[in-house]
Amino acid sequence: MNLLWFRRDLRLSDNEIVSLATANNASVLPFFIIDPWFYQWEDVGQARVRFLFESLENLHNNLQKLGSSLTLFEGNPVEILQQLTQYFLDRQQTPKLYFNRDVQVEYGITRDRAILDFYRSRNLDYHLGLNHFLQLQDNRDRWFAEYYTYQRATPYPAPKNINTPSLEIPLPQLSFRQLKYKYREFWQMKKVYFRGGETEAKTTLRSFLDRRFEGYHWKLSRPWLAQWGATSHLSPHLTFGTISTRQVYQKTKAKAIELSHIPKAEFSLKNFRDRLRWHDSFTQRLYFHPEIAYQNRYPEFDNWYNPAELSPQKQALFQAWQDGLTGFPLIDASMRQLKHMGWMNFRMRAMCATFLTINCGISWHHGARHYMNYLVDGDLAIDNWQWQMQAGITNPLSETFR
Ligand SMILES: Cc1cc2nc3c(=O)[nH]c(=O)nc-3n(C[C@H](O)[C@H](O)[C@H](O)COP(=O)(O)OP(=O)(O)OC[C@H]3O[C@@H](n4cnc5c(N)ncnc54)[C@H](O)[C@@H]3O)c2cc1C
Structure with missing residues (x-):
């Protein structure tokens, strides 16, 4: 039995673990774990949680079309996974766990380590995949080359059908109806600007590449135009993995080739692809330096x-x-x-961050937390490093810092 654990990779296409776990019509249990620990924090972010729930529901619907479904367990992930594994062992079925790496800070790092230790201690097989490009050994000189090799490789195809047997697993579970009721403070929002899910991610990308990308390179600095869609609005989708950066990269590259006779269009699309790379490079930084989510990169600025x-x-x-x-x-x-x-364009995020840190003399820690509380695309890897950048402390030799 293949245990397919979704985290921030909520899509069926170009998803390494989906492709591998469902190959050869193997029996698969796709699931997500609602970990109540996350929802107790003040800054968990209503817009973000709503986006997550909607993405889960869309994943469930898409799985149903393939003859499967998404089981929602609720509880501590380490305990759930241990009990789930034991459930199959008790029935003489050897489980194999599939999950993609997710770049995390302490809680997630400890959780994943405990799960891997458990699997290793039982001599059980697991597969740890990649959700997007990530260098596992620090080799900065090779980063660009490896990044582009990954982005240009053939994406993993979505499965045509998924073999999920009907199971009665005695672990805490939620239906989508129960999820929306139990966590209703996240679900009920006056107005929703960003809809979650893989289906929506593909529609958003299509509409961006159909027309909206025109003039991207200059419109992205205009708050009004950016708000109305001059930038892609893919950020929450990339945060929750409802689309992969590789899918976005390849579709954008194909469009640029199609429009190679229009230099301005190519220029806009090139600018956009550069930002996609920034997304992965910020994630990479947090992977090697999880401490920068909370600490100054350079202790010279600690006072x-x-x-x-x-x-x-x-x-x-x-x-x-x-x-x-x-x-x-x-x-x-x-x-x-x-x-x-739940969103601002890049320049406004940067301007408000600079205003708070440099003009008001208030530490980036406070501002970054406020952003995380409200951003639908809140991603520690980008948010906290961007805050340090806008506060002028990522390069101690720079004259930005006053
Ligand atoms: C202080 C501050 C905090 C930020 N916090 C976040 C955050 O929590 N989550 C987040 O996704 N982005 C964050 N950004 C980066 C950027 O503002 C958003 O990614 C962008 O505005 C999202 O809109 P879009 O999808 O239309 O972007 P587009 O302009 O269409 O860009 C495409 C994608 O590239 C990536 N990207 C774009 N700009 C950047 C950037 N400067 N750094 C890294 N990746 C980038 C994003 O994934 C984005 O979706 C922050 C920027 C600042 C200055």
Whole structure:
């Protein structure tokens, strides 16, 4: 029995573990684990959780079309996986666990290690795949070459059917109806700007490459145009893996070849592909340096930027920034957009971060946390490093830092 554990790779196409686990009509149990630990935090992010749930539901629907379904377990993932494994062992079926690497900080790293230790200690087989390009041994000189080799390789095809036997597993489970009810504070939003799921991800990419990409290279700096779709709006999809960066890369490259007689179009698409690469390079950085999610890259700045509680005066300033009440119209409009929409374009994210850190002298730790609380695409790998960049502390020799 192949245990197919989805995490932040919520798609059927170009998904290494889906392709391998379902090969040769093997018996497969696709599942996701709702870990209540995540939902207790203030900054878990309503827009993001809603996007996740919608993506899970879409994955379930797409699996059903192939004769399968997505089982939702609820509980501590280490315990669930141990019990699930034992369930099959008790029935003389040898389980093989498939999951993709997910770049995490302490909690996720410890969790994955415990699961792998359990499998190794029982001499059980597992397959640890790649969700997107990731160098496992630090070799900076080869990073670019390996990145492009990965992006140009043939994507994993989606399965045509999936063989999932009917099972009565005595572990805590949720139906989608129960999920939406139990976690309803995340589900009920006044207005939803970003719909989750692989189906939606493909539609979003198609609409971007059909027309929206035109003028991307200059429109991306215009908040109004970016909000209305001049940038791809694929960020939450890339965060939750409802589409792979490789799929986006290859479709974009094909479009650029088709339009090679229009230099401006090619230029826009090249700019876009560069940003896709940034996505993977930020993830790569967190993989080798998980500490940068919370610490300054250079301790020289520890006295200046740290997560210590703010003085009452700074707290008032921070509150005004969060609420969009600083008196600076562009900052205020952007900060209100973040709360309302769960999204801001790149330049506005950068400007508001610089304003808080450099102009207000408030540590990036506070701002990054606020962004994570509201961004539908919140990704620690990008958010926290971008905050350090905008605070001017990723290069101690740079003159940005005042
Ligand atoms: C302070 C700050 C915090 C940020 N936090 C996040 C975050 O939590 N999650 C997130 O996905 N992006 C983050 N970004 C990067 C960027 O703003 C968003 O990726 C982008 O605005 C998303 O819109 P889009 O999908 O339309 O982007 P597009 O312009 O269409 O770009 C395509 C994709 O490339 C990647 N990308 C684009 N810009 C960047 C960048 N500067 N760095 C790394 N990858 C990039 C994203 O995956 C994006 O979806 C942050 C930027 C700043 C300045």
